[in-house]
Amino acid sequence: MNFQLSEEHQQLREMIRDFALNEVAPTAAERDEEERFDREIWEKMAELGLTGIPWPEEYGGAGFDFLAYAIAVEELSRVCASTGVTLSAHTSLAGWPIYKFGNEEQKQKYLRPMAEGKKIGAYCLTEPGSGSDAGGMKTTAKLDGDEYVLNGSKIFITNGGVADTYVVFAVTDPDSKHKGTSAFIVESSFPGFGVGKKEKKMGIRSSPTTEIIFDNCRVPKENLLGGEGEGFIIAMKTLDGGRNGIAAQAVGIAQGALDAATVYAKERVQFGKPIVANQGVSFKLADMATTIEASRLLTYNAAWLESNNLPYGKESAMAKLMAGDTAMSVTTEAVQIFGGYGYTKEYPVERYMRDAKITQIYEGTQEIQRLVISRMLTK
């Protein structure tokens, strides 16, 4: 047993921390305000090899593991949760299913350019009428000659509009519920692919979230991912790993808020002493730091298990559950420590608090995580 990060992992963390501070943090508040996705940041991430961390070099990746990927999402989210989720959706939700279920041709054609950062990935599962109940989707795919014809609309699509490669779930056999779903790789250039309304959100505002519309969208047969009818399984397995990406994002947000609150509590003088000298403040910081550490260990544990091909479904659900709740409570307490200043945009903690909320909702709500965990406990 050894909890120490390897030298490689530590170096990666330092490299990403540097990059995050120098290239991502300076514009984070402005991009949030303007709801602006910055492709230049993405290009720089690609140059550093961050866009394909866990994929083998033969597919254009960095040949690292899922722990390294979790560290990357964490460090990016520590300064900008939007940048963190851009990478998480690209890697966990779009890259992962292609890597796990794609054939060699699909991997070379789609995973490689994604890993190299030339293309951005997205994942289209949720629909207006099917959120947690993913089996209730209405988008259909009908085989017509050598192509599937997709019709329907997806919502809440992270990287929507900026992504080039979409992993899309659609019903191929309406008569059999879960087994009637299939997964497809859809290029944004395919005829009938459309980007709909862009959501206005309380947080992660520089990560675009849009509706995606399929209007007789024609997808070549060879872009079917896995077998016909395997879509639901692919979707659920993808979410297991995706949860860990969001857990890492949540840990990063919480750490960013703690960093800010700690510095402020040491500098802010009231009644002739720094406010951190009051246990009402310092004990808050201690509790924040402890739950962050617990969340981080859960996240790394799940990532380590996945990297070593061990079961990680329950562990990633636990990581997401605790990290999401921790991000919410820590950012709320950070605003409290900053007092009135924390409520203003002069300091980053209000952004962290707005960004934190989504980690309790997407990639399976906290309630879905509890359902997953309790079923595994009692089966």
Place this chain on the structure above:
Amino acid sequence: MHLAFTEEQMMMRDMVRQFAESEIAPFIDNMEQGVFPHDIMKKMGNLGLMGITVPSAYGGAGMDFTSYILAINELSKVSAVVGVILSVHTSVGTNPILYFGTEEQKKKYVPQLASGQYLGAFCLTEPEAGSDAGALKTKAIKQDDHYVLNGAKVFITNGGEADVYIVFASTNPNRGSRGISAFIVEKDTPGFIVGKDEKKMGLHGSRTVQLTFENMKVPAENLLGNENEGFKIAMANLNIGRIGISAQSLGIAEAALEAATNYATERMQFSKPIAVNQGVGFKLADMATAVEAAKLLVYRAANLQSLGLPCGKEASMAKLFASKTAVQVSTEAIQVFGGYGYTEDYPVERYFRDAKVTEIYEGTSEIQRIVISKNI
């Protein structure tokens, strides 16, 4: 990073688990009646569990610190009492002699402690000196070839049962915590008086007593370390003690979670197991998540300690989080059991009573928060 236990560690865990189930579980009722588990401790001595981390040169098993933590964890799943007896015996009963004793002292006491022939205890806390350990009033005055100790100690775990006590007393009252010295005191020393047994809400079967020293003569060669170095000795084992109690907390929490999960799966109401109700199932999910997080914090701290790396913050985080988890999870376990959980027919009320002290001893949760906040 490699988050799996070694083969050796897993063997230790399995051996202790088996021992706890076959030897300790049947004795729980006796302990609840207040009977100290003498025979169990002797048997643990025979198995090498009373000196897990003690080098073989001094009669110990010479295993790593993580193995020791695994043992406390496993024992505490069945009995938090046996868990704390072992923790106190090792971390503050034996280690101070091992780390600060002269070769003679080590040879005289450590093999006996490591084999379980002797049980160890630690006497720091006084009525007026709890978290503020430097404020102790017990005095040691040197006379010729011995020290004369006078004073009173409270909340002494293993008190009255232990054979060897590490006692802290002031040798220079003007210097506060820098005037404290440590002594090795044997139970049968004249003037060593075992006072009142505390009646406690939990940990029945573990003795917690008051001790009084009345003109107790301790040979000068039983001074541990140098004169006035006692505070350093008292603090040196803090991390080890805290990680030990965090492992005890973890064991209690795991046991409560397991009991509640089994019950919720079996208990039928409205024609279905109560676990399928989200009001119960989600509770179990939250409990299991906290237990998993506590486990990682405990073994991370243990791992750092095993590697000889600094772990003050990490030990405090493990202690703070695991003890809170033990209290919360055991409280919720009673809730899952309903009325039955409130009775002594099921073990969850015992887990709940045992859990509370983990937020108090080896540094209260408030002390842990002080340590953590100073380190961030």
